[in-house]
Amino acid sequence: MTTILDPLTPDEAARRLAQGRAVLIDIREPDEFARRRARGALSRPLSTLDTAGLGLTDGREVIFTCRSGMRTAANGQRLAAACGGAAHVLEGGLDAWDRAGLPVETDAKAPLEMMRQVQIVAGLLVLCGVVLGLTVSPWFLGVAGFVGAGLTFAGVTGFCGMARLLALAPWNRPARA
Structure with a gap:
């Protein structure tokens, strides 16, 4: 069963945020959030939502967003349960926010x-x-077969060996101060 959260247009969401009535929660993973996000959004990855919760106690409405709105729509029940109060989804996600001309922060140096x-x-x-x-x-067709088998295994088990290897690449390591 999917709980449908009340959708808000980007303009209505921005209005509620400006009035201090709401907080914008981005449910994408940290690597996605680091690269591009709505200004002022808080990162609460969906993968950690059940264990970490939202960490909000000020009673404001919660507006959930992701990149396109698909993840928030598919996880409405979990999101509604996590906030425990008034909750909405940003219609069209970050992409719609950006198209509406609302402020987006981008870090081109993030991988x-x-x-x-x-x-x-x-x-x-x-x-x-x-x-x-x-x-x-x-x-050499074995290379294509091997990659296909690896992607199938990743989809079935949730473990992606290629992602683990790529995480070790120099461009994915934290910069040293």
């Missing part, structure tokens, strides 16, 4: 989101495996 990195590397490996398999040796 690409891990999922995008996995998609790029997996796509390149499959493409190279197929091209090399057709032009050099059919044995």
Whole structure:
């Protein structure tokens, strides 16, 4: 059963935030939030919501957002339970907020989101495996098969070996002060 939270347009959400009546909670993962977010939004990743809660006690309305609104819509019941008070979803998510001309903070120095990195590397490996398999040796088609099997395993188990390897890459390590 999915609980449908009251949707708010970006303009209505911005109005409530400006009046101090609401707080904007971004449920995306930390790597997504670090790269691009609505100004003033608080990060409360969906993956930690059950254990960490929201940590809010001031009685303001909660407006949940993600990138496109799909995650908030799909997790309405969990989000409603986590806030314990008046809750809404930002219609269209951060993308709609940005299209409405509302303030967005971007950190171009933050690495690409891990999922995008996995998609790029997996796509390149499959493409190279197929091209090399057709032009050099059919044995290279095994690369495409291996990547497909890895992605299937990741989807079934929730463990992505490629994401673990990419997390060790120099561009994904925290900068040293």
